[in-house]
Amino acid sequence: MARFQFLEETARRIFTIHGYEELRTPVFEPTDLFVRGIGEVTDIVSKEMYTFKDRSERSLTLRPEGTAGVVRATLEHGLLRQSSEMKVFYMGPMFRYERPQKGRQRQFHQIGCEWFGNASPWADAETIAMLTIYLEACGFSGVRTRVNSIGARGDREAINSALRSHLEAHRGDLCEDCQRRTATHPMRALDCKNPGCQPTLDAAPPIVDLLSEASQTLFREVCEHLETLGIEFEIAPRLVRGFDYYTHTVFETVLPGLGAQDAVLGGGRYDNLFEDLGGTSTPALGASLGVERLSLALQSLEAGPDLRSRVDVAICLLDEAGLEVAARLAATCRAEGLRVRFDYQRRSPKAALRDANRVNAHFAALLGASEIEAQHVQLKDLESGNQGPVSFADLPGRLQTHTADSPQ
RNA sequence: GCGGGUGUAGCUCAGCCGGUUAGAGCGCCUGGUUGUGGCCCAGGAGGUCGCCGGUUCAAAUCCGGUCACUCGCCCCA
Known part of the structure; x- marks a missing residue:
């Protein structure tokens, strides 16, 4: 518990000095919000949601992630009307229906941040920088976030067809999952960990090369700004994420010593989510941190913070x-x-x-x-x-x- | 959804090719200090051996079932 408090208080401090304010949203939402927000064919929506009916037969779902609820609250309460921009963070329990294992439980906790109304690549860079600063404030060193761009939604068709034709050509070398994803979601095949698939996936055209000129420029600027800010990062050409709402920049950070569940944070830009949820087009980006995983990583730190109660x-x-x-x-x-x-x-x-x-x-x-x-x-x-x-x-x-x- | 592993003292675990009063370390309590901690020494308390059933003269130990927990795959924080 001391570790949770430390992680949460450190987040409050670091996020606050970056101009974020805390927002609390409900722990459950209408099921439809997540289906529309995260995407119907994602694993989360298709098999990992805690969904149930209330007394009025409405379908509700315990939130599997925080962003959709924050966007919904922002739209519903007109929070973005008085100013064109807003930065909020949240922390609390999330729920996913899956087999628990080390670093993964059905109820877990996330600390997340969202930045609405800013399309500048500086915003992407600042977000990654802030998260790096946060992890360092927690006592982790050598933090390197993996970064990629999956382009605007308009780039998606070109990416998918290019990847599909490559994957089709090597269909026989791919595992069942990848064969299925070739049709449904070719980008997801790229981060398959199956060793047999690697040669084919390595040979696939890098996503970044398939982006429009404008998207490529944007990504290059994000990387340049990260360098300006002195943030260590690495470009991960095959990094994609599990939520459909992401556009352009995506990133994740892994820490050693966590076994198979080593991603402690993930995030990216989602410029279309506001429209998808019935709002006006608003550029946005965010990230979330897994508190349990950070807590485990904190434990294995040789020189961690002194958390003894006094x-x-x-x-x-x-x-x-x-x-x-x-x-x-x-x-x-x-x-x-x-x-x-x-x-x-x-x-x-x-x-x-x-x-x-x-x-x-x-x-x-x-x-x-x-x-x-x-x-x-x-x-x-x-x-x-x-x-x-x-x-x-x-x-x-x-x-x-x-x-x-x-x-x- | 699939595949492993483990359930013995508060905690971490040993014992398990069946055989007497089930052990260790740590923790806890008491004493060594007639009102004073940490270190050390001595002593002590604490266990339906997850649960149910079976085999046997005899089960923590073998077999079946069941529950719980756990690790991995998928995917993700």
């Missing part, structure tokens, strides 16, 4: 006296914003101190009959072992000056 002071009773006094002290310290450990249990001093040590407290405030008599606690620094009296009244102030510079 307690400023643990109040330790030394004898039968002092429960009421301790309760009041805990309350006044908490009112000052201090993290206080006190469990109202009567236990041996030894056990109380051991507990204080276990929860990683900076100080232990020791309280017994003689301390109450003198109106002070014995404040013990648990790292140095130094101990001395501090009056009840001075305790909160004293703790604040000593814990102000500490992490977390």
Whole structure:
């Protein structure tokens, strides 16, 4: 949980300084929204949605991804009317009906960002840059995002027919899936991992070469801007994505140590989605991060962030006296914003101190009959072992000056 | 949808070619310190061996079923 919080808070911080605001959307939506948005023939829509009927026989679906819901909310509430541009991020659970395995569960969490109303290749570059900065802020190093362009929707027919004729010519060398995709969605065949298909796929014309002049220029500019921003990336000529709404730039980032499910983020531009969902044509792009996968990757990091929880002071009773006094002290310290450990249990001093040590407290405030008599606690620094009296009244102030510079 | 694996103490696991009171490490508790943690030492608590059935004089161990979890393929975050 600490890792989730860290990943989410870091995202809030990095996304916010890039001008994004958080938006919350419902966890379920009308099924039709995803069918129209993601595309009928995609795996997600055809076999991975959690779909059910409500009491009025409406078909609802637990969201398998975040973008469609954000676009729907934007259209429905006219969020894009007062300004022509908007940047939002979200985080929350997503659902896909499939066999769980490492780095993949049926309910999982994504952090996503969406940027509406900006067609500049700078927007693509900034988005990839921001995500790279985010991953680095989380402690990952050597992040290299894989980037490709699948062109405008108008380029699609030329791409498909060129790929189809190539794939048809080598039909016998392709696996069943690829043979099927040749007809339905030839671009998807390109990222088939089946070893037998590789020679044929390697020999296929690169998608970028099949794009219109304008689309190629756009992609070149995205790459140039990434270099201007000093972002490490690599061009992945065969990278395509599983959602139909993508156009032009697509990208994904993989991290080591995650086995088969190593993509921690994916995204791209989707300039037609607003129209597809009944809005006016709006350039847009976005990405989403898989929180569980990031969390796993964070775990295997040799020098990860320090996520141990910290307690400023643990109040330790030394004898039968002092429960009421301790309760009041805990309350006044908490009112000052201090993290206080006190469990109202009567236990041996030894056990109380051991507990204080276990929860990683900076100080232990020791309280017994003689301390109450003198109106002070014995404040013990648990790292140095130094101990001395501090009056009840001075305790909160004293703790604040000593814990102000500490992490977390 | 397809194919593997595993279910034994709070956690990680050993034991499993059937045979006495089911073990280890870590964690937890107590004591060594008549009101003081971390390190060390000594002791202690804790288990229907996933569940149901079968074979047998005897089952954690063999067989069947069932449930749960897990890994891989497909696809994706």
